[in-house]
Amino acid sequence: xxxxxxxxxxxxxxxxxxxxxxxxxxxxxxxxxxxxxxxxxxxxxxxxxxxxxxxxxxxxxxxxxxxxxxxxxxxxxxxxxxxxxxxxxxxxxxxxxxxxxxxxxxxxxxxxxxxxxxxxxxxxxxxxxxxxxxxxxxxxxxxxxxxxxxxxxxxxxxxxxxxxxxxxxxxxxxxxxxxxxxxxxxxxxxxxxxxxxxxxxxxxxxxxxxxxxxxxxxxxxxxxxxxxxxxxxxxxxxxxxxxxxxxxxxxxxxxxxxxxxxxxxxxxxxxxxxxxxxxxxxxxxxxxxxxxxxxxxxxxxxxxxxxxxxxxxxxxxxxxxxxxxxxxxxxxxxxxxxxxxxxxxxxxxxxxxxxxxxxxxxxxxxxxxxxxxxxxxxxxxxxxxxxxxxxxxxxxxxxxxxxxxxxxxxxxxxxxxxxxxxxxxxxxxxxxxxxxxxxxxxxxxxxxxxxxxxxxxxxxxx
Numbered sequence: 082x083x084x085x086x087x088x089x090x091x092x093x094x095x096x097x098x099x100x101x102x103x104x105x106x107x108x109x110x111x112x113x114x115x116x117x118x119x120x121x122x123x124x125x126x127x128x129x130x131x132x133x134x135x136x137x138x139x140x141x142x143x144x145x146x147x148x149x150x151x152x153x154x155x156x157x158x159x160x161x162x163x164x165x166x167x168x169x170x171x172x173x174x175x176x177x178x179x180x181x182x183x184x185x186x187x188x189x190x191x192x193x194x195x196x197x198x199x200x201x202x203x204x205x206x207x208x209x210x211x212x213x214x215x216x217x218x219x220x221x222x223x224x225x226x227x228x229x230x231x232x233x234x235x236x237x238x239x240x241x242x243x244x245x246x247x248x249x250x251x252x253x254x255x256x257x258x259x260x261x262x263x264x265x266x267x268x269x270x271x272x273x274x275x276x277x278x279x280x281x282x283x284x285x286x287x288x289x290x291x292x293x294x295x296x297x298x299x300x301x302x303x304x305x306x307x308x309x310x311x312x313x314x315x316x317x318x319x320x321x322x323x324x325x326x327x328x329x330x331x332x333x334x335x336x337x338x339x340x341x342x343x344x345x346x347x348x349x350x351x352x353x354x355x356x357x358x359x360x361x362x363x364x365x366x367x368x369x370x371x372x373x374x375x376x377x378x379x380x381x382x383x384x385x386x387x388x389x390x391x392x393x394x395x396x397x398x399x400x401x402x403x404x405x406x407x408x409x410x411x412x413x414x415x416x417x418x419x420x421x422x423x424x425x426x427x428x429x430x431x432x433x434x435x436x437x438x439x440x441x442x443x444x445x446x447x448x449x450x451x452x453x454x455x456x457x458x459x460x461x462x463x464x465x466x467x468x469x470x471x472x473x474x475x476x477x478x479x480x481x482x483x484x485x486x487x488x489x490x491x492x493x494x495x496x497x498x499x500x501x502x503x504x505x506x507x508x509x510x511x512x513x514x515x516x517x518x519x520x521x522x523x524x525x526x527x528x529x530x531x532x533x534x535x536x537x538x539x540x541x542x543x
Contacts, residue, residue, distance in 0.1 A: 084518040084529060086506035087487075087538040090364035095355050095531040097373035099123040100348035101524045102297050105131050105191045106268070107343050109199065110305045111170035112140050112177075113276055114336035117305075120145075120167045120344040126522045127189035129162065134196045135170060137184050138177035138203065145169045167342070175276030175336070179205030186211040186243075188451060188494075188523065190218050191265055193243060197223055198269035201232045201251040202276065210244040214451055214494060217242060223266040226258045227251070230281070253279030253332050260289035261446065264322075268298040271330045275307045280332030285325065290419045290446055293380025295322035300378040304343055305336045323420075347373030347402065349381035351525045353427040354500040356384055358532065359406035360393035361434050362507040368405045369535060375402035380421045387428060390414050391435055413437035413480050422447040422454075425476070426501030429458040432478030433467040433485060434508045445474040451495040451523075461490040461502055465509055487511030496523035503532065503539075 104123040111117040112135035122128065132142040144165035162168065177199050184200070186193040186209060193209055197220065200207035210216065221241025227234035233248035253274060258266055267283060274281030289295065295311075299322065302309050310318045311325035319325055352371055359369030376382065376399050385404065389395045393409040413435045418425050425447045432439025447454045455476050459469040467483040469476065487509050492499035499518050506513035518541070521528040533539050 082519040083542045084515050085512050085540045085542065086503055086515065087512045088509060089362055089507055089536050089538045091358060091362045091369050091535040091537065092364045092367035093535050094370040094372060095535055097347040097352045097355065097371055098525050098527065099345040100379065101125060101127060101350070102191070102294060102379070103301060103345045104128045105195060106272070106298060106301045107345055108132055108135060108142065108168070108170065109195050109272060110301060110336050111343070112138065112172055113175050113272065114172040114305065115174050116170060116172040117338050118145050118167050118169050118342040120342055122165070122168050122345050123348065123524070124162050124165060125524055125526055126187060127192065127524065130187045130189040130192040131196070132162065132168070134184055134186070134192060134199070137180040137182070138173055138199065140173045141171040142168050172336070177203045179203045180207050183208045183210055186215060188212050188215055190215060190450070193220065194223060194263065194265040195269045195272060197234070197245060197247055198227065198273035200247040201227050201234065201249045202273055204250045206246060206248040208244060208246055215243060219262060219449055220245060222259050222262055223269060226256045226266065226270065229256050230254045251277055253277035253281050255282040255284065257284040257286050259287045260285040261287040262449070264289065264291035264294040267295050267328060271298060271302065271309045271328055274330040274332065275302070275309065275334040275336070277332040281330055283328040285327055289322060289325055291380070291422060292322040292325070293378060293420050296378040296380070305338045307334050307336060346375055346377040348524070349374070349379045349384060350423045352404070353381060353384040353424055354504055354528070355531070356388055356395070356404060356406055357427050357431050357504045358507055358535070360388050360391070360409060360411060360431065361504060363406065363408035365408070368407050371404040373402055374404045375399065381424055383421050384424055384427065387414065387416055387424070388431070391431060411435035413439040415440040415442065417443045418447065419443035422450070423497060425454055426458050426497045427504065429462060429476060429478050430501040430505040432480055433462050433465070433483050433505050435480040437481055439478045439480060441476045443474060444476055452493040452498065454495065454498065457493045457495065457498050458501065461498065462505060464488045464490050465505055465513065485509035487513045489514040489516065492517035492520055494520050496520045496525065500525065500528055507537065
């Protein structure tokens, strides 16, 4: 699907979707339990993939209140989840079964990494694959870690990429893994380690990037009654993942959320596009208000401070979970996205509108997402008239040298690229066509509906 976006003035209120990161983890955590309800989940292409894996291992995910415990496998049952306010998960009691078929993780890197460790718990062999994009993404460090723990964990092409073959069962133990490729490797080991016999001790061989995503995991595990602890070089416990030298999760634990249910918070990665759009295009004297913004462990909440630093007037009522933003003349900033890689597209789009340079540092790991987001934003913003300088670990957007004008741009089959380009299009002369806009379904299925309700001039073309 193509969308055509024309410069617009925005006003009104939008609600952020639930967090994709929390939904993935909650569905798998509920799958590790005897059974639990996940309230306010994000139903998207990626989270459906995680729901299907719970079914593949012998559990089920159905709308709360549904009867019969039908499988979620197949497109019909996928669509049955669409309007669910809560999902009832029939769990596996910490012991995934051997899947009857290949597990298709579609385009979801989070699903593949978390489920690779889950597959290691099964007493048998699992095969995991995904679409072309997912089959190009690195899984090698996690495979190596599982192999070091005594599990057969291999890439069929011997290149560290899917398809993957995993044969368990995983008993636990001590393992070393790099922290600067993907925090999801750590999350996968911690979540699976809690239900092993021995538990898992994770030693980081390099500094941890995206530490807030591990904090999300630690927060969710605690909510499910599971103990996992970050430790320093001396083995002493830390309050959070930042600066951790490793992690410890005892085995033999039980996943059991209080009252049998867990509520997913709003998603700050998605909030970043709504917030950026308001800062760029709110009507004079008007605000864009964003609901669903209660504080959590999400590192991407840093977007509030970043937009404020760029000069926008932002009021965040944390207790009510509501953000109000007014349009402002933005100025360039320097941002380190080591812990917040998903914010790079939004910051780059705002940098193209701002005066001066916006320098996005420590971003090499952002190249290993659904697409190389560093190059994608540099090239697509250039098509809109922005000036950029791309280095291996730095993207600089020269806002003062940029003159945004409508053009046809490619969303690169990447939900975050599509939404960030839509924010930039709000400041461009003439209409901008964004190809592949349907990919917003990955994390924010109602994005263009929400933007249209705020006043974005947007037309869809199938």
